[in-house]
Structure formats: structure tokens, C-alpha cells
Amino acid sequence: MSIYLKKTLTNSSTIGLWEITEDIDVLLSQLKLNDEENALYNGFKNDQRRLHWLSYRNLLKALVSPEEYSHVIYDEYGKPYMSTDSHLLSVAHSGKFSAAIINKRNAVGIDIELIHPRIEKVLHKFLSETETAQIAVENRLEQLFVCWGAKEALYKLYGRKELDFREHMHIKPFRYVEKGNLQAWICNEEMDEKFSLNYEKVEDYMLVYVTEEESV
Numbered sequence: 001m002s003i004y005l006k007k008t009l010t011n012s013s014t015i016g017l018w019e020i021t022e023d024i025d026v027l028l029s030q031l032k033l034n035d036e037e038n039a040l041y042n043g044f045k046n047d048q049r050r051l052h053w054l055s056y057r058n059l060l061k062a063l064v065s066p067e068e069y070s071h072v073i074y075d076e077y078g079k080p081y082m083s084t085d086s087h088l089l090s091v092a093h094s095g096k097f098s099a100a101i102i103n104k105r106n107a108v109g110i111d112i113e114l115i116h117p118r119i120e121k122v123l124h125k126f127l128s129e130t131e132t133a134q135i136a137v138e139n140r141l142e143q144l145f146v147c148w149g150a151k152e153a154l155y156k157l158y159g160r161k162e163l164d165f166r167e168h169m170h171i172k173p174f175r176y177v178e179k180g181n182l183q184a185w186i187c188n189e190e191m192d193e194k195f196s197l198n199y200e201k202v203e204d205y206m207l208v209y210v211t212e213e214e215s216v
Contacts, residue, residue, distance in 0.1 A: 002055075003062055004097065005202070013103040013211045015110065017202065018059040020051055020096050027054035030061075034071050052093035059100050060089065079159040090156045090209075097205055106212035109157035111149040115204050119144050126151055126165040139176045142206065146199045147171055149208030150184050153197060157210055158186060 005017040020027075024047060031054065033041060044050050061069050070084040080089055087102040090110045099112040119141070123132060126148055135143050151169045155161075163169060163186065174182040178201045185194035197210040 003059070006062065009211070011103075011211050012105070013101055013108055013209075014063050015101045015209055016059050016063045016099070017112070017207070018055045018062075018098045018100075020055045020098065022055075024050055024054065027051065027058055031057055036073075037071060052098055056091045056093060056098040056100055059098055060091075060102070063100060063102050075159075077159055077161050079156070090153070092152075092156075094205060097202070099207060099209075101209050101211070103211055107157045107159065108209070108211045109153035109155070110207075110209040111152035111156070112202075112205055112207045113145055113149060115141060115145050115201075115206055117141060119148065128166050128170070131171055134171075134173045136176070142178075142201060143174075143176045145206035146174075146176065146182065146208060149199060149206050150182060150197045150210070153208050153210045154184060154186055154195065157195075157212060158191070160190075162190075163188065 002019045002021045003016060004019040008014045041050065041053065044053065064087060068086040070082045070086060072080050073083045074080055080091060082089065087104055088107055089100060089102045090108045092099045092111045094112050095114040097112055099110050101108045101110040123144055150171055151165050154169050155163050168188040169184060169186055171182060171184040181196055181198050183194055183196055195210050197208055199206060199208040
């Protein structure tokens with residue numbers, strides 16, 4: 001197993017990171033896929049996508065008990081669930097890592113991204129002018145990835161795909177540290193709610209996660 005991180009949070013959520021060191025055959029041998037999962041797996045067009053998918057399935061097995069683990073299904077919006085309804089979950093992957101967060105009662109969201117300067121080219125797509133002006137010169141790149149990860153995690157928590165990253169999610173100013181928190185809110189016709197999100201830098205990656213329990 002390649003569990004890089006496993007941590008139970010005070011709000012009854014558990015998060016985990018899987019560092020992908022295995023090849024496809026090893027990861028696949030540790031799972032028992034049903035017909036639907038086999039069809040999904042066989043539909044992937046490249047090995048990187050297969051590795052990410054298999055690694056997060058193995059990660060979920062490590063985060064729950066054998067009695068609670070079940071096949072993963074997707075709702076009409078593509079949001080994943082345990083087929084036994086034992087846990088709500090969110091998953092993410094980037095580079096060598098897969099990430100997951102689970103909670104028995106509350107919606108959750110997670111994101112992990114490899115930190116890279118190319119984010120500068122797309123920041124106008126996910127940050128408003130006001131939010132962009134809040135980014136400090138020091139640790140600018142890391143802050144941008146915290147902002148992206150926060151909105152991606154909230155998007156997954158919301159789970160219904162009608163959220164515009166610039167118009168419906170807003171981030172309060174925060175001071176960047178390598179492991180910290182920030183506040184952001186979702187505001188659209190269906191929801192007006194503020195959340196406290198956690199983030200931490202893991203090697204050259206930024207991990208951000210949130211649970212519905214952490215609305216403020």
C-alpha cells in the first residue's frame with residue numbers, strides 16, 4: 001500500500017492521500033470491480049487516468065472498514081457515492097497523488113493540484129478582480145492554488161454543477177502559511193452559506209478540503 005497520509009478530523013471526516021508508486025496491474029489486483037466499474041475502467045483512454053482511478057479506489061478501501069466499503073456509484077451530476085450509502089465522499093488526483101475525504105453524514109469536497117506557474121494564464125477564469133487584488137506578492141503562486149483548490153472543493157461539495165467559479169464562490173482575504181485555513185462562501189439562487197476550508201502544502205502540491213459541518 002502507498003498511503004502517504006491518513007488523518008481523522010475533529011468533525012468526523014477522514015482524509016487520505018495515496019502516493020502512486022505501483023503499476024496498473026498491482027493496483028488492479030487489489031480491487032474487485034463489478035461490471036459497471038469494469039466498463040468504466042475499460043473506457044479510459046490512457047494509463048495515467050487508469051492509475052489515478054485505481055489509486056483512489058484503493059485509497060477508499062484504506063479509509064473505511066471492510067464492512068463499510070462498497071462499490072462507488074455516481075449521481076446524475078457525476079458526484080461519487082458509496083453504493084451502500086455508508087459514506088459521503090469526494091476525490092481528487094494530480095500527478096503522483098490521489099486524495100479522498102469521507103464523512104458519514106455531511107457533504108465534503110477535496111482538491112489536490114501540482115503547483116505550477118501556468119495557473120497565471122487562467123486565474124481570470126476562477127478569480128474575480130477583487131479576489132485577484134487580494135493576492136499578496138509573497139507566496140503568490142501558492143495562494144493562487146489555495147484559491148483554486150478552495151473553489152474546486154466547494155464545487156464538489158455543492159455537487160450540482162451550476163456554480164460559476166467567479167460569480168457564485170467568493171474567498172475572503174487570508175494570509176498564506178504552509179498549513180492553514182480560509183473562509184469562502186457559496187452564493188447563488190439556491191444557497192448563501194459561508195464555509196471554513198483547510199489547506200496544506202504537501203511537497204510541491206496544494207491540498208484543500210472542506211466539509212458541510214464547517215459552514216460558519
